[in-house]
Amino acid sequence: MGEELLKAFKQTKHQLPGNGFREAGILKEAFKDVDGHLESDMYGDGQIIEDFQNKMGEYLGKDTAVFFPSGTMAQQIALRIWCDRKGTKKVAYHPLCHLEIHEQDGLKELHHIEPVLLADKHRVICLEDVTSMDEDIACLLLELPQREIGGQLPDYQTLENISVYCREKGIKLHLDGARLFEVLPYYEKTAAEVCSLFDSVYVSFYKGIGGIAGAILAGEKDFTEESKIWKRRHGGDLISLYPYIISSDYYFDKRVNKMGQYYEESKELAEYFNNCENVSTLPQTPVSNMFHVHFSVAKERLVPILADIYKETGIGITGNLRETGENSCYFELSIGDNYGNIPKEQIEKVFGLLDERIKALS
Amino acid sequence: MGEELLKAFKQTKHQLPGNGFREAGILKEAFKDVDGHLESDMYGDGQIIEDFQNKMGEYLGKDTAVFFPSGTMAQQIALRIWCDRKGTKKVAYHPLCHLEIHEQDGLKELHHIEPVLLADKHRVICLEDVTSMDEDIACLLLELPQREIGGQLPDYQTLENISVYCREKGIKLHLDGARLFEVLPYYEKTAAEVCSLFDSVYVSFYKGIGGIAGAILAGEKDFTEESKIWKRRHGGDLISLYPYIISSDYYFDKRVNKMGQYYEESKELAEYFNNCENVSTLPQTPVSNMFHVHFSVAKERLVPILADIYKETGIGITGNLRETGENSCYFELSIGDNYGNIPKEQIEKVFGLLDERIKALS
Numbered sequence: 085m086g087e088e089l090l091k092a093f094k095q096t097k098h099q100l101p102g103n104g105f106r107e108a109g110i111l112k113e114a115f116k117d118v119d120g121h122l123e124s125d126m127y128g129d130g131q132i133i134e135d136f137q138n139k140m141g142e143y144l145g146k147d148t149a150v151f152f153p154s155g156t157m158a159q160q161i162a163l164r165i166w167c168d169r170k171g172t173k174k175v176a177y178h179p180l181c182h183l184e185i186h187e188q189d190g191l192k193e194l195h196h197i198e199p200v201l202l203a204d205k206h207r208v209i210c211l212e213d214v215t216s217m218d219e220d221i222a223c224l225l226l227e228l229p230q231r232e233i234g235g236q237l238p239d240y241q242t243l244e245n246i247s248v249y250c251r252e253k254g255i256k257l258h259l260d261g262a263r264l265f266e267v268l269p270y271y272e273k274t275a276a277e278v279c280s281l282f283d284s285v286y287v288s289f290y291k292g293i294g295g296i297a298g299a300i301l302a303g304e305k306d307f308t309e310e311s312k313i314w315k316r317r318h319g320g321d322l323i324s325l326y327p328y329i330i331s332s333d334y335y336f337d338k339r340v341n342k343m344g345q346y347y348e349e350s351k352e353l354a355e356y357f358n359n360c361e362n363v364s365t366l367p368q369t370p371v372s373n374m375f376h377v378h379f380s381v382a383k384e385r386l387v388p389i390l391a392d393i394y395k396e397t398g399i400g401i402t403g404n405l406r407e408t409g410e411n412s413c414y415f416e417l418s419i420g421d422n423y424g425n426i427p428k429e430q431i432e433k434v435f436g437l438l439d440e441r442i443k444a445l446s
Numbered sequence: 447m448g449e450e451l452l453k454a455f456k457q458t459k460h461q462l463p464g465n466g467f468r469e470a471g472i473l474k475e476a477f478k479d480v481d482g483h484l485e486s487d488m489y490g491d492g493q494i495i496e497d498f499q500n501k502m503g504e505y506l507g508k509d510t511a512v513f514f515p516s517g518t519m520a521q522q523i524a525l526r527i528w529c530d531r532k533g534t535k536k537v538a539y540h541p542l543c544h545l546e547i548h549e550q551d552g553l554k555e556l557h558h559i560e561p562v563l564l565a566d567k568h569r570v571i572c573l574e575d576v577t578s579m580d581e582d583i584a585c586l587l588l589e590l591p592q593r594e595i596g597g598q599l600p601d602y603q604t605l606e607n608i609s610v611y612c613r614e615k616g617i618k619l620h621l622d623g624a625r626l627f628e629v630l631p632y633y634e635k636t637a638a639e640v641c642s643l644f645d646s647v648y649v650s651f652y653k654g655i656g657g658i659a660g661a662i663l664a665g666e667k668d669f670t671e672e673s674k675i676w677k678r679r680h681g682g683d684l685i686s687l688y689p690y691i692i693s694s695d696y697y698f699d700k701r702v703n704k705m706g707q708y709y710e711e712s713k714e715l716a717e718y719f720n721n722c723e724n725v726s727t728l729p730q731t732p733v734s735n736m737f738h739v740h741f742s743v744a745k746e747r748l749v750p751i752l753a754d755i756y757k758e759t760g761i762g763i764t765g766n767l768r769e770t771g772e773n774s775c776y777f778e779l780s781i782g783d784n785y786g787n788i789p790k791e792q793i794e795k796v797f798g799l800l801d802e803r804i805k806a807l808s
Contacts, residue, residue: 109482111689120471124658153515157681190679194556290685296486297684317552318680319519322659323652327473327689 089403092391096400098430100353103294103339103420110296111327114334124324128312132326136333137300144285145276146302150311151329153320155262155288156187158301159225161314162284164195165307166223166256173197176217177225179205180232182260194318208238211245219253227260228267228278234366234376234416235263240271247281257281262288266372266418269344283307289332292346292373293339294420298328339421346373346419353423356431360439361446366414374418377402381442383413389441399426399434451765454753458762460792462715465656465701465782472658476693486686490674494688498695499662506647507638508664512673513691515682517624517650518549520663521587523676524646526557527669528585528618535559538579539587541567542594544622556680570600573607581615589622590629590640596728596738596778597625602633609643619643624650628734628780631706645669651694654708654735655701656782660690701783708735708781715785718793722801723808728776736780739764743804745775751803761788761796 093099104110125133133151141149152158160183163175175191177183179201183191191197200221202213208230217224226246229235238246250257259282268275279285284303289295301311315321350373354365362380379386383405394400402415455461466472487495495513503511514520522545525537537553539545541563545553553559562583564575570592579586588608591597600608612619621644630637641647646665651657663673677683712735716727724742741748745767756762764777 105483106486106488106686107482108477108480108484108486108688108692110486112477112480112482115470115474115477118470118474120469120474121467122470124468124470124472126468152681154681154684156678156683160681187681188675188678190681193679296686296689313550316518316550317555319514319516319522319549319552319682320680321518322516324468324658326470327658330470 089387089391089405092394093400093403096394097398098426099400099422100426100431101402101417101419102422104422110294111331114295114331118330124326125329127323128315128321132329136329139333140287140300141302143275144279144287144300144302145274146279146285146304148305148308149300149302150308150315151325152299152301152315153297153322153325153328155182155260155286155299156190157315157318157320158286158299158311159183159258159260160187160191160195161311161318162258162286162301162303163191163197163223163225164314165310166258166284167195167197170222170254172220172222174200174218174221175223175225176200176202176221178203178209178227178230180230181225181227182231182262183225185232206233208233208236209246210238211242211249214246214249217255219255221255223256223258224250225258225260226282227262229263229372229374231263231374235370235372235374236367237267237270237371240273243278243281256283258283259285261285263291263372263374265340265343266292266346266374269347270371289328289336292343292418292420293332293335295332295335296328298325298332342421343373345424349373349423350375350419353417353419356435360435361443363438363442373420374416376414376416378408378412378414379442380412381445382411383407385445386413389438393434393437393441396437397430397434399430401434451749451753451767454756455762455765458756459760460788461762461784462788462793463764463779463781464784466784472656473689473693476657476696480692486688487691489685490677490683494691498691501695502649502662503664505637506641506649506662506664507636508641508647508666510667510670511662511664512670512677513687514661514663514677515659515684515687515690517544517622517648517661518552519677519680519682520648520661520673521545521620521622522549522553522557523673523680524620524648524663525553525559525585525587526676527672528620528646529557529559532584532616534582534584536562536580536583537585537587538562538564538583540565540571540589540592542592543587543589544593544624545587547594568595570595570598571608572600573604573611576608576611579617581617583617585618585620586612587620587622589624591625591734591736593625593736597732597734597736598729599629599632599733602635605640605643618645620645621647623647625653625734625736627702627705628654628708628736631709632733651690651698654705654780654782655694655697657694657697658690660687660694704783705735707786711735711785712737712781715779715781718797722797723805725800725804735782736778738776738778740770740774740776741804742774743807744773745769747807748775751800755796755799755803758799759792759796761792763796763800
């Protein structure tokens with residue numbers, strides 16, 4: 085049944101989420117105007133990689149930055165370095181942290197680091213979670229926004245308080261900024277302002293930015309130099325990373341200044357969902373380009389409704405639904421370029437149909 | 447001075463080694479005829495990655511194959527799996543193994559595996575090295591050809607004997623086949639025949655094949671499935687690996703059947719070097735597309751000679767020289783498409799000048 089929905093979604097002309105499908109055209113567009121004689125990076129050196137690292141270091145307000153093939157690699161390495169510096173094997177993060185649930189326990193299996201899980205999994209980490217933490221902890225990782233709970237954020241004052249506390253206690257603060265660009269409009273801060281609260285920062289280029297893959301890890305020079313040694317050890321110091329670097333740079337320039345637009349559109353779209361019977365978003369008012377959409381409807385009853393709406397309107401809402409109970413399911417949605425290209429009356433038609441057909445179920 | 451030589455080399459019209467410079471054009475050529483709507487792989491799934499894995503599994507005569515961003519990652523993981531299976535932390539390999547000298551000790555630092563170094567570093571591993579090994583060893587890694595000593599090979603009978611011995615003793619045999627395609631013409635064997643001697647096999651797509659980056663790890667299904675879990679842990683299970691997969695596939699098709707030509711040309715070119723005063727190749731008669739060129743000449747005296755020859759003939763021999771002593775230096779050379787495109791009389795002119803000018807030094 086999941087396949088039926090995905091198939092119907094892929095056949096739509098427009099989609100509410102995203103920047104378009106993940107296709108080879110993304111690479112082709114990024115390379116269209118690249119000179120064929122442009123020299124490859126070589127094992128982390130060369131102008132292509134150094135220029136982009138410098139550009140991102142500056143944007144994030146950090147001395148230095150290193151390009152990594154993945155955030156999984158970059159973040160494990162960041163935590164390992166902070167652990168080695170303090171001589172402990174303990175870090176702290178949210179129970180739904182990417183490292184805890186999506187990385188096959190690489191942090192534990194490769195680095196033997198023991199995470200302490202902070203906060204209830206249904207809410208973001210608050211100051212009290214941090215101040216009641218064991219001081220033996222080398223590093224606290226904060227994910228902004230907390231993706232697995234719909235992209236929620238602590239308020240900025242909380243971030244500042246956590247940062248001050250950690251500095252006092254000698255606990256390093258690491259930013260999982262997979263979606264950092266996406267939260268800047270809500271915080272009304274620059275990336276450098278947010279990053280100044282953290283000792284190390286990871287950002288990704290294939291979420292809101294819409295690139296192919298790749299990550300940046302930024303911090304002070306002694307930290308990033310050490311991260312390069314671990315990058316080699318992990319097998320991430322490829323002879324050529326330019327396919328990811330050039331595309332990351334291209335889509336960063338194309339979209340980083342559109343995050344404000346995505347944020348406004350995300351609030352608008354969440355309202356459409358919240359106006360439907362048995363539908364609600366988490367958070368109710370988004371604080372970035374993303375949110376979760378929850379249905380008090382059984383997945384098997386919702387799939388045919390959605391698939392029909394896709395066929396009738398040519399507009400896709402989501403390609404997958406995850407069951408949360410017998411009569412409930414949800415999906416994650418992130419706004420990109422697609423949403424703004426759909427005429428408003430067509431979007432209203434979609435939500436009219438959705439509301440009507442869910443109502444007809446009861 | 448190294449920079450002077452590299453600069454002169456890059457300005458030549460023709461180069462004796464390689465397939466051309468490592469430039470963005472390599473990616474552009476591979477993607478020229480790729481449909482923009484071709485769907486990306488997704489975290490190791492999808493047709494692009496599965497088709498190529500199946501193709502390589504078949505070519506290598508193994509049940510299954512997994513695409514990795516790097517050989518560094520693939521090989522550490524292979525050794526880790528074999529160690530876990532046997533419940534030991536010991537593997538054996540050559541003192542100049544890639545894992546020992548080029549990976550910042552990832553095998554030791556991430557996997558806590560202790561390598562036993564076999565053989566003298568100036569020669570390849572022989573049967574006696576293996577039979578005198580501790581049986582507690584989980585896996586023996588053989589690199590074909592042994593790159594750091596000019597690309598030398600054991601004879602095929604030795605390989606077969608080592609394989610039989612290891613199977614008897616319950617020691618897994620892993621092939622570092624970074625340059626496997628390149629040695630098949632010398633052995634007069636198919637890849638599948640050579641690989642049948644090994645339990646696990648790694649091959650690379652940016653040596654003789656001339657792709658951008660990427661590796662395949664092949665073996666039985668339970669082994670490769672486990673390797674996927676470790677790939678995720680290492681941070682190598684990227685959302686999209688297609689830039690490397692498509693280019694690996696493209697250049698594999700373009701060059702895998704040219705290895706016989708490269709091998710013949712390599713023997714011819716080695717003879718040109720060996721006919722020059724104070725110049726010799728290792729091995730004297732190449733057994734693949736590669737060899738080392740040793741000079742009994744001080745590096746600082748050789749650099750201006752080479753740079754002048756590049757300018758006069760428009761043909762580059764090498765971009766770098768490594769000192770081995772006060773009056774000796776060497777470089778590594780691998781034949782690709784370039785050599786066959788240079789008119790023979792121009793090559794003869796290069797070697798006439800080289801011989802003459804080295805003679806003039808004494």
